[in-house]
Ligand SMILES: [Ca+2]
C-alpha cells in the first residue's frame with residue numbers, strides 16, 4: 112500500500128466521520144444553501160419566511176436534492192402545526208409546494224431542530240419531538256428539474272385554537288447540477304457577480 116493511498120484512505124475516514132456526526136445532528140445537504148429568519152407562530156396564524164436565491168444556471172436534477180431544516184422549533188401542541196416548502200421561480204411562473212408535516216406529534220411539545228429530505232430513513236410520522244432527520248409527509252421530488260433561482264418560502268400554519276410557538280431560523284440546502292455557462296462566465300456565476308461585471312463592462316465602453 113503506497114503512502115499516497117494511505118493518505119487518501121485517512122482523508123476518506125475523516126470525511127466519513129464528519130458525515131456521521133452531521134447525520135446524528137440535523138443534516139443539511141447540498142452545494143447551494145440559504146438561511147431564513149425565524150418567526151413567532153401565533154395561535155391560529157399562517158406565517159411565512161422567504162429565502163431568495165439568485166443562483167442562475169443551477170438546476171435540481173433527479174434524486175433527493177432538497178433539504179429543509181427548521182432550527183429551534185418550539186410549540187406547546189405539535190399537532191396544531193402544518194409546514195410547507197413553496198418555490199416561486201424568479202420572474203414569476205407557477206409556484207410548487209410540498210408539505211413537510213401536518214397532524215404529527217399529538218399533544219407533544221417539539222423542542223429542537225428538524226431536517227427534512229425525502230431520502231432520510233425515518234418518516235416524520237415517527238417524529239422525535241427533540242428533533243432529528245426525517246422524510247417529510249410530501250415528496251420533495253416535486254422540485255426536481257427547477258432552476259434554483261427564485262423564492263423559497265417556509266410556510267408554517269397553526270391550525271388549531273390554543274397553544275402557540277416559534278422557530279429560531281431555517282435553512283435550505285439544494286444539491287444542484289449546473290447548466291453550461293459560456294467560457295469566462297463560469298467563475299462569476301457562482302459568486303453572483305455576473306450582473307456587476309456587466310455594469311462595469313458597459314461603463315468602460317461608455
Ligand atoms: Ca393539521
Ligand SMILES: [Ca+2]
Pocket residue numbers: 153154155191269270271272273274275
Ligand atoms: Ca394553536
